[in-house]
Each structure stands twice: as structure tokens, then as C-alpha cells.
Amino acid sequence: MNDLLSTIPSLQAYLLVAAMLFCIGVWGLINSRNAVRVLMSIELMLNGVNINLMAFSSYVDGDLIRGQVFAVFVITVAAAEAAVGLAILLSLYRNRVTVDMEQFNLLRW
Amino acid sequence: MTIATSTELICFLVLSVVVVAGALGVVLLSNIVYSAFLLGGVFMAVAGLYLLLNASFVAAAQVMIYVGAINVLILFAIMLVNKREDLKAIANLTTRRIVSGGVCLGLLALLVRVVVTTPWSLPGPAAVGEEATARIGEHLFTDYLLPFELASVLLLMAMIGAIVLARRDVLAADVVTGEAADQGLIEKARTPLLLERRSS
Numbered sequence: 119m120n121d122l123l124s125t126i127p128s129l130q131a132y133l134l135v136a137a138m139l140f141c142i143g144v145w146g147l148i149n150s151r152n153a154v155r156v157l158m159s160i161e162l163m164l165n166g167v168n169i170n171l172m173a174f175s176s177y178v179d180g181d182l183i184r185g186q187v188f189a190v191f192v193i194t195v196a197a198a199e200a201a202v203g204l205a206i207l208l209s210l211y212r213n214r215v216t217v218d219m220e221q222f223n224l225l226r227w
Numbered sequence: 228m229t230i231a232t233s234t235e236l237i238c239f240l241v242l243s244v245v246v247v248a249g250a251l252g253v254v255l256l257s258n259i260v261y262s263a264f265l266l267g268g269v270f271m272a273v274a275g276l277y278l279l280l281n282a283s284f285v286a287a288a289q290v291m292i293y294v295g296a297i298n299v300l301i302l303f304a305i306m307l308v309n310k311r312e313d314l315k316a317i318a319n320l321t322t323r324r325i326v327s328g329g330v331c332l333g334l335l336a337l338l339v340r341v342v343v344t345t346p347w348s349l350p351g352p353a354a355v356g357e358e359a360t361a362r363i364g365e366h367l368f369t370d371y372l373l374p375f376e377l378a379s380v381l382l383l384m385a386m387i388g389a390i391v392l393a394r395r396d397v398l399a400a401d402v403v404t405g406e407a408a409d410q411g412l413i414e415k416a417r418t419p420l421l422l423e424r425r426s427s
Contacts, residue, residue, distance in 0.1 A: 127232075127239040127279065129349060130342050135243045135276070137338035139250050145331040146254030149324055151314055154259055154305055158266050161297060162250050165273050168289075176280040178347065180354035187366045189285050193292050194378045198385030200297045204304045205392035211308045218314050 132173035140166035153210070153217045157203050164196045239279055245272040259305055267298045284360040 139162055146159030168189045175185020207217070214221055249269035253262045270293040277286035355362055367375045 127235050129347055131239065131243075132276070132280070133342040134339060135246060137335055137342065138247050141331045141335040141338070142247070142250040142254055144334065145328060148327045148331075150254065152259055154301060154308065155254070155262060157304075158253055158262060158301060161266065161293070161301075162253060162269065165270065165293075169273060169276060172277055172280050172282055172285065176282065176354055177349060178351040181352040182366075183282075183355060183359055183362050184366065186282050186285050186359060186363055187371050189282075190288060190363065190367075191371075191374055191378055193285075193288055194382065197292050197296060198381055200300055201385050201389040202392070204300055205389040207304060208307060208393045215310075216312060217308050217310075218312070220315065220317060 129173055129177040132169060132177075136166045136169035136173070138166075139163075139169065151219050153207050153219055153222070154204075156219060157200065157207070160203075161196065161200065164192060168192050235279060238275070242272045242275045242279070245269070246276070259309070260302075263298065263302050263305055266301065267294050270294045270298060281354055281356050282359055283357070284363055 143159045143163035143166060146162065147156055150156045150159060171185040171189045171192065175183045175189070179185055210222060211217055246269055249265045249272065252265040253269065256262050256265070270289060274286040274289040274294075277289060
């Protein structure tokens with residue numbers, strides 16, 4: 119038990135946390151009815167991916183740390199995505215006067 | 228088990244519990260404002276995990292960009308669209324939630340199986356540790372220069388796109404003809420365009 123515990127902050131442990139974060143994000147993305155919460159779930163998923171990248175860069179690619187560079191790019195794209203997503207949400211709210219995802223069916227048949 | 232490894236273990240366990248519990252709170256709480264603040268907590272805990280991985284630059288970037296920019300932006304959006312509304316009931320909501328929860332648990336099981344059974348080539352090369360920030364700088368200006376420049380163009384495009392999408396006022400004069408635009412007409416046309424079609 120002690121040996122097992124001493125190896126816990128390992129690559130696998132980080133990957134498991136990232137997998138849980140990603141799956142919670144997917145569930146929230148599917149089930150949220152508030153559009154802002156959908157954007158929050160997307161941020162959760164991006165964070166799960168980032169934890170994966172950072173864990174691999176630290177444990178497998180320790181001398182080149184390319185994963186950290188990719189994580190910086192992911193953070194950049196996430197910032198752009200959040201800005202555009204919230205702008206779309208604002209103009210949608212202005213036209214629909216609701217944030218309910220079920221009401222946003224303009225492009226659905 | 229030395230005191231350093233046990234400290235690392237305790238920090239890792241606490242941070243992971245905060246991350247997972249906070250994420251569950253973000254998707255499950257009914258009050259969206261609580262969700263937004265919990266999301267900030269999750270971002271901070273993820274930054275703590277990065278610190279445990281010897282990545283101080285990315286941890287600082289995470290705190291500045293995610294907590295300082297994205298979370299504040301989400302809070303502003305909540306304040307702008309925070310109307311108390313009773314959502315229209317949809318049929319089989321509980322069934323939908325259970326089915327999607329099953330799908331997500333299946334995805335989680337698949338990921339866990341991959342993580343546990345794959346023989347990772349460990350241990351890899353020795354980690355650079357505190358030198359990581361300088362290495363990231365070298366990467367950004369040598370072999371990752373093109374993605375770096377593309378990221379700056381992407382940020383500019385996102386900024387302009389967000390401004391164009393979110394702004395409401397229009398120009399006082401027509402750009403092409405130079406005639407004065409009828410502000411009242413534009414405002415009238417701009418008030419909820421799609422409301423009437425909702426019932427159909």
C-alpha cells in the first residue's frame with residue numbers, strides 16, 4: 119500500500135484526473151440548457167486536454183517539453199474561442215431573449 | 228517515503244479532488260453564478276497541478292488567462308444575460324440525462340482502460356525543471372515560430388469578430404452613399420428579429 123501510494127503522482131494519475139475532467143465536460147456540454155454553462159463545459163474539456171499535454175510533457179518528453187508549448191497554444195485558442203462564443207451568445211440573446219439551448223433551433227430544419 | 232514525496236502526494240490528491248468536485252459543481256449546480264465561481268476554483272486547482280509538474284510559466288499563464296480573462300468574461304456574460312426564466316419542460320429529461328451519463332461513463336471507462344493498460348515508455352528523459360520557461364521561449368521563436376505567429380493573427384481575428392458580433396450601434400452615415408442612415412428604422416429592425424418565429 120505504501121509503495122502504491124508513493125507512486126501515485128505519476129503519469130497515470132494525471133491522465134486519470136484529466137479523463138474525469140474531460141468526461142464531466144462532455145456531460146455538461148450535452149445536458150446544459152443554459153448557453154453560458156455550455157461554454158463553461160467547453161473550458162472544462164480544454165483544461166482536461168491541457169492536463170494531458172502537461173503530464174506527457176513532464177514525464178515522457180522531459181528534456182524538450184513540447185507539450186508545454188502546445189498547452190500555451192491551447193490556452194490561446196481557448197481565449198479566442200471564449201471571446202467569440204460569448205459574443206455570439208450576446209447577439210443570440212439580443213434576438214431571442216433567452217439563453218435556453220432548446221430554443222436555438224434556427225438552423226435546425 | 229520521504230517528506231518531499233508525501234507532500235507532493237498530499238498536494239496532488241487535494242488538487243485532484245478540488246478539480247473533479249469543482250467540475251461536477253460547475254455542471255450540476257442550478258445557479259449559474261455559483262458555477263462560474265466554481266469554474267475559477269477549478270482553473271486555479273489546474274494551475275496548482277501544473278506547478279506540481281514543474282511548469283511555472285504555464286501555471287502563471289493559466290492563472291492570468293483562464294482566471295483573469297476567460298472567467299471574468301463569463302461572469303460579465305452572465306451579468307448581461309442573467310434573466311430569471313423558467314425553462315420550458317421537455318419530455319424525457321431524466322431519461323436523456325441518464326443515457327448521456329451512461330455514454331460519458333463509457334467514454335471514461337475507455338479512457339481509463341487505455342491509461343492503465345498502455346505500457347508508457349517511462350521513465351523518459353530527465354525533466355528540465357526550472358529551466359522550462361527558457362525552453363518554452365526557445366521553442367516559440369525557433370521551431371514553433373509559425374504557429375506562434377498564426378496564434379497572434381487568430382487572436383486579432385477573434386478580437387475583431389467579437390467586437391463585430393457583439394456591438395449594437397450602427398454607423399451614422401451609409402459608408403457607400405454617404406447618406407444619413409435612418410437610426411430609428413435600424414433600431415426597429417434590430418429589436419428581436421426572431422421572436423415571432425419561435426412558436427412555429
